[in-house]
Amino acid sequence: MMEVTYLGVIIKAILILAIISAVAGFGTYIERKILAFMQRRLGPMHVGPYGLLQIAADGIKLFTKEDFIPQNANKLIFMIAPIITAATAFIALSAVPVFPDFTIFGIFVPSVASDINIGILFVLGMMAAGLYGPLLAGMSQANKWGLIGAARTAAQFVSYEVVTGLSLLAPIMMVGSLSLIDFNHYNETHAWMVFTQPLAFVLFLIAGFAETNRTPFDLLEHEAEVVAGYATEYSGMRWGMFFIGEYANMITIAVLASIVFLGGYTDLGFIPGWLAIILKIAFMFFLMLWVRASWPHVRPDQFMWLAWKVLMPLAVINVVITGIVIMV
Amino acid sequence: MIPFAFYLFAVLITGLFLVAVLSRNVLYAMTSLAAGMVLISGLFFILGADFLGVVQLIVYVGAVMGLYAFAMMFFDVSREVRETRSNPWLVFLLGGGIALMLVVMFAAPIVGDSVKALYPPVAHTTNPQAVGLVLFTKYLLPFEVASVMLLVAMIAGIILAGRKMEISLSAMDEDILPETKENA
Numbered sequence: 001m002m003e004v005t006y007l008g009v010i011i012k013a014i015l016i017l018a019i020i021s022a023v024a025g026f027g028t029y030i031e032r033k034i035l036a037f038m039q040r041r042l043g044p045m046h047v048g049p050y051g052l053l054q055i056a057a058d059g060i061k062l063f064t065k066e067d068f069i070p071q072n073a074n075k076l077i078f079m080i081a082p083i084i085t086a087a088t089a090f091i092a093l094s095a096v097p098v099f100p101d102f103t104i105f106g107i108f109v110p111s112v113a114s115d116i117n118i119g120i121l122f123v124l125g126m127m128a129a130g131l132y133g134p135l136l137a138g139m140s141q142a143n144k145w146g147l148i149g150a151a152r153t154a155a156q157f158v159s160y161e162v163v164t165g166l167s168l169l170a171p172i173m174m175v176g177s178l179s180l181i182d183f184n185h186y187n188e189t190h191a192w193m194v195f196t197q198p199l200a201f202v203l204f205l206i207a208g209f210a211e212t213n214r215t216p217f218d219l220l221e222h223e224a225e226v227v228a229g230y231a232t233e234y235s236g237m238r239w240g241m242f243f244i245g246e247y248a249n250m251i252t253i254a255v256l257a258s259i260v261f262l263g264g265y266t267d268l269g270f271i272p273g274w275l276a277i278i279l280k281i282a283f284m285f286f287l288m289l290w291v292r293a294s295w296p297h298v299r300p301d302q303f304m305w306l307a308w309k310v311l312m313p314l315a316v317i318n319v320v321i322t323g324i325v326i327m328v
Numbered sequence: 329m330i331p332f333a334f335y336l337f338a339v340l341i342t343g344l345f346l347v348a349v350l351s352r353n354v355l356y357a358m359t360s361l362a363a364g365m366v367l368i369s370g371l372f373f374i375l376g377a378d379f380l381g382v383v384q385l386i387v388y389v390g391a392v393m394g395l396y397a398f399a400m401m402f403f404d405v406s407r408e409v410r411e412t413r414s415n416p417w418l419v420f421l422l423g424g425g426i427a428l429m430l431v432v433m434f435a436a437p438i439v440g441d442s443v444k445a446l447y448p449p450v451a452h453t454t455n456p457q458a459v460g461l462v463l464f465t466k467y468l469l470p471f472e473v474a475s476v477m478l479l480v481a482m483i484a485g486i487i488l489a490g491r492k493m494e495i496s497l498s499a500m501d502e503d504i505l506p507e508t509k510e511n512a
Contacts (some may be wrong), residue, residue, distance in 0.1 A: 077355050117454050118378045125369075125385030132362055140355055147401070155400045161390060178379075178456060215474055 016093050024247035025055050031289050038293040065236035072142035073233065080141065082238040085133025085245035089272040093248060094127035095119045096255050097180055098281075099274045100265050112181070119180040120172065123256065124164060126250060127211060131157045133242065134213075134220050138230035149229025152219045152300055159307035160210035160217075166315035167203035170322040171260050180256075184264035194261040199318045201261045203311055205287075210303070212246060215292035219300050254284035330374055331439035337370045352408040354400055362393045 029044065029052070036043025044051030067077055096119070097112035116122055131153060138150025138325050165228035172178060175186045185191070194201045210217040228234075229241055258264060258280035264272040298306070330506075345489035351357045372381030427464040453461065462470055 009506075074353070074355050077359055080359070116378050118382050118456065121379070121382040121386065125382045125390065128386055128390035129362075129366060131390070131394060134358070136355065136359060139400070146332055151398075151401050154401070157394050158391075158398070161394075177454070271456075 013094065016168050017090060020090065020093060020248050020251060021244060021252065024244045025059060027144070027247045027250070028058065028243070029055050029287070030285075031292075032110065034286065034289045035293050038290075062237055062240040064259065067236045067238060067279065068233070070141055070233050074142075077136050077140035078233075079238070079252050080134050080256075081137035082234065082241035082245075084136065084250070085130055088126050088130035088133070089248035089252065090247040092123045092130070092252050093255075095122045095126075096142065096181070096252060097184065098255060098265070098275045099260070099278060104111065116179075118178040120178050120183070120256070120260070123180075123229055124168070124253065126277050127155075127252065128161060130249065133245060138220075138236065138240070141233040145227040145232045146230055148226050149220045149232070152226075153230060155304060156210060156217065156219055159304050160207045163307055163315055164207040165312045166312065166319060167200045167207060167312050168260065169319050170197055170200045171325060173319070173322055178260055178270060183260050183267065186256060187259075187263045188266050192261065192263045194239040195257040195321070197261070197318075203318070204261070207307075207313060208257065209288065210307070212249045212253055212288070214250070215297055215302055216222060216295045218297055219303060224295055249289055250285060254281045254288075285325075302327065333374055334371070337367050337374070340364075341367045344510060352411070354403045354409060358393070358397060358400055361396070362389060365389045377455065379459055452481075 033043045033051070047053040047057045049127070063236060069078055071266040093115055095112065100243075120128075134153040135150050135157075138146040138148075157307070171183070174193070174196070175183055190196070209215075214222055219229075221231055226232075231239055234242065253275075258277055262280050265277040265278070267273045268276040273281070344360040344367065347360040348357045348364065351360070366385065369384040369389070370379040370383055372378070469490050
């Protein structure tokens with residue numbers, strides 16, 4: 001029954017690519033609309049009903065725009081960098097379960113493209129490898145703003161990565177497994193982790209915002225300071241790939257938060273599991289936009305101060321307290 | 329399938345690390361080193377050591393290469409690095425060493441057949457549990473020594489970098505800064 005076929009894996013990989021790319025495109029529209037409503041504007045309105053076809057217009061623009069490579073740039077690395085961002089974001093999604101296992105046409109379908117028993121670490125490791133996209137992009141483009149963006153990438157990365165790992169360590173200790181499916185089973189019999197590990201949830205959220213370069217921590221590309229940071233010299237589809245990667249990472253963080261802290265895809269009263277997790281992911285996505293509309297971004301030194309002097313000690317204390325509670 | 333994957337990874341890793349050593353461009357060297365590190369984790373996955381594979385990803389690709397990248401910011405990446413090889417004896421010794429190592433590597437399977445695992449993995453444990461069991465029983469002492477060593481390195485790092493740490497340039501009043509005085 002638990003048979004995994006090559007065909008099934010390939011179909012799921014293609015489905016992940018297709019669905020997440022589409023959702024990423026749609027995410028840009030939703031982001032502009034929600035930001036517009038929060039700022040009492042209308043947002044995109046002209047293309048199609050309520051501006052819905054704006055995505056198609058943007059897509060045509062991105063695909064047909066000239067792919068520009070600066071003269072003094074390192075051409076090979078410059079061309080590879082956006083692919084790294086997009087690829088690592090999608091590879092990270094391959095180990096994330098979204099729906100409960102189901103049966104279709106009499107064939108048993110497990111919910112995750114590749115169920116490795118250290119799922120949560122794999123996702124974090126792959127997202128960590130995503131750092132090379134902005135880093136190499138910034139260093140290869142022979143542009144001062146890009147170099148500053150790359151330096152900020154490295155500085156931001158070493159700051160938040162510690163917090164992500166340590167904040168997830170306490171839930172991992174409680175579940176006693178690294179498999180995301182075990183995390184979901186834990187939620188079936190216990191209270192949601194957000195109630196038993198509230199501090200870890202907040203720390204993970206903050207680190208997740210930094211991981212996806214969302215607004216309070218979008219140091220790498222903040223327009224008012226470094227033009228567009230690592231993406232200054234990019235145009236067309238290569239620029240688009242950075243943002244598909246960013247939206248895919250946002251979805252990954254939203255799924256991780258839903259499964260680890262918010263009960264995952266267990267049935268919620270009368271709401272079936274698959275609908276419950278879609279609602280949770282949508283809420284987490286909305287939360288990221290909400291925060292973007294509400295908060296100004298921080299300075300790099302403020303972010304590093306926050307990560308090293310506040311969040312990391314809090315995460316360590318949380319791990320120690322969790323350990324004592326489990327031992328007693 | 330597994331031999332094919334192994335040879336694919338082996339060829340790619342060797343090629344990428346050759347680029348890392350031979351290239352005169354800092355960016356090429358750094359990128360290929362990072363890519364090689366990612367592919368090494370693939371070897372761990374083939375062996376069924378998922379946990380070690382992910383640790384390879386997080387530690388080497390994430391942390392170690394992240395710090396390398398930080399150091400690379402001080403180079404001008406658009407220029408080629410000029411190396412000075414002054415000592416011919418060094419080239420001779422290193423070349424001889426590499427040749428010797430190749431011989432040992434190709435001879436290794438002859439010796440390897442008779443090697444038995446001293447601590448075979450305990451049955452019915454997952455990957456992290458198996459690593460933890462060996463680490464906290466047989467290898468507890470080396471583990472603790474390593475942790476003390478890392479603590480020493482951390483304190484040393486803080487002391488080296490921590491001079492004048494209470495002075496924050498960005499929190500300073502602008503007209504106190506020495507550069508702005510000169511400009512004005």
